Amino acid sequence: MEAPQITIGEPGSFAWKVFHERHPAMVDQVCAATPYGPEVRSRLAGLLRESTAGVVAPLDDEAPDRERWAAWADGQVGRPWRECAFLWAESYFFRRLLAAVGYFTPGAWWGVDPFAPMKTAELHSAATTATLQAFDALPELSADERDAAVVRAAVWGNQADLAFQLSTGVSGTAGLVAGSSREFWSLFTGGGPVHLVADNAAGELAADLALVDHLLTTRRADRVVLHVKPTPYYVSDATPADVLAVLRHLLDLPGEAGAIGQRIWAGLRDGRVEVRAHPFFCAPLDYRAMPDDLRQEFASAAVTVLKGDLNYRRLVGDRYWPATTPFGGAVSHFPGPVAALRVLKSEVVVGLDEETVAGLGDGAWRTSGSHALIQTNPPA
Numbered sequence: 001m002e003a004p005q006i007t008i009g010e011p012g013s014f015a016w017k018v019f020h021e022r023h024p025a026m027v028d029q030v031c032a033a034t035p036y037g038p039e040v041r042s043r044l045a046g047l048l049r050e051s052t053a054g055v056v057a058p059l060d061d062e063a064p065d066r067e068r069w070a071a072w073a074d075g076q077v078g079r080p081w082r083e084c085a086f087l088w089a090e091s092y093f094f095r096r097l098l099a100a101v102g103y104f105t106p107g108a109w110w111g112v113d114p115f116a117p118m119k120t121a122e123l124h125s126a127a128t129t130a131t132l133q134a135f136d137a138l139p140e141l142s143a144d145e146r147d148a149a150v151v152r153a154a155v156w157g158n159q160a161d162l163a164f165q166l167s168t169g170v171s172g173t174a175g176l177v178a179g180s181s182r183e184f185w186s187l188f189t190g191g192g193p194v195h196l197v198a199d200n201a202a203g204e205l206a207a208d209l210a211l212v213d214h215l216l217t218t219r220r221a222d223r224v225v226l227h228v229k230p231t232p233y234y235v236s237d238a239t240p241a242d243v244l245a246v247l248r249h250l251l252d253l254p255g256e257a258g259a260i261g262q263r264i265w266a267g268l269r270d271g272r273v274e275v276r277a278h279p280f281f282c283a284p285l286d287y288r289a290m291p292d293d294l295r296q297e298f299a300s301a302a303v304t305v306l307k308g309d310l311n312y313r314r315l316v317g318d319r320y321w322p323a324t325t326p327f328g329g330a331v332s333h334f335p336g337p338v339a340a341l342r343v344l345k346s347e348v349v350v351g352l353d354e355e356t357v358a359g360l361g362d363g364a365w366r367t368s369g370s371h372a373l374i375q376t377n378p379p380a
């Protein structure tokens, strides 16, 4: 039987707090970062009111994705937001936020990413700078150590606000609740295309590019498809523009970070690296509902790597699963071998053993970003 779906209506729950506490703070941040006029600010205030106390309104823009979203919103428009599934509601909120800031309307803010200032600040932050400098240690490591370091960087890069360790030190892995770099690498049995479904821009994306580079240089992949979001989403999610921004940033750096940037640049030019932005990556649905073209792509991949918390929720289903629910069963719908690399930032988790769960205590570990996991199917 399926576990209960997470909705946003339970006062005090994690999902409720995202709408009632995080979203107002995020809108303040968006309005401080770009000089939006009174109309935009009033639309944003209206969206906050509607999504915390009202019913779901339809889209009222003429964006190219309108029809697609109308289908995805079927059955939700007119419902009280509090009854909506967390996964659906959060995605729709971001789509409505883009419309509210004029992202789809010819005019001053047409195509302007409201989150770009935050992503740029993160790319130039001390934490990201330290991470990129740590790449210099990579060539000195043994092959096993390098395997472990690159995976550790990709996992903990998802912990947006913390620099992670690329050295062979243990600090970055102290909070792994499942899996290991060895389990991750055991999925790669030789060549073929690897798909990496990216999450956040800036530091996490830089670590993901280091993973792409490592997949290619160690010949675990002969080609890597990097999937990003077609439009700005969940504040820091990577879009094609963010890939280019991170790549240019890497190219300006000395040492291994610059060398990785050059190899990825060359890979893009010769087709060994491809960036795609399928509309489904901004869909308010889980991966069971993926369209056939995407399903076929993942079916033909040697391995698909899914980064981050939201991709995990979409992979296993955004439900209150018992934490010991087998990962293999939860992802059996996925059309090929899959690995999840994720810092825990929401209530959803599966695939833990009973001892681990007992040792973790109360539920704070699920949402605080202090713990991470590496899970694969088929398992090692």
Ligand SMILES: O=P(O)(O)OC[C@H]1O[C@](O)(CO)[C@@H](O)[C@@H]1O
Binding pocket: 018, 090, 158, 199, 200, 234, 307, 308, 309, 310, 311, 313, 343, 345, 346
């Ligand atoms: O960037 P990530 O790892 O996908 O995390 C995003 C997570 O943040 C939230 O938006 C709010 O915590 C979650 O709903 C979501 O799963």
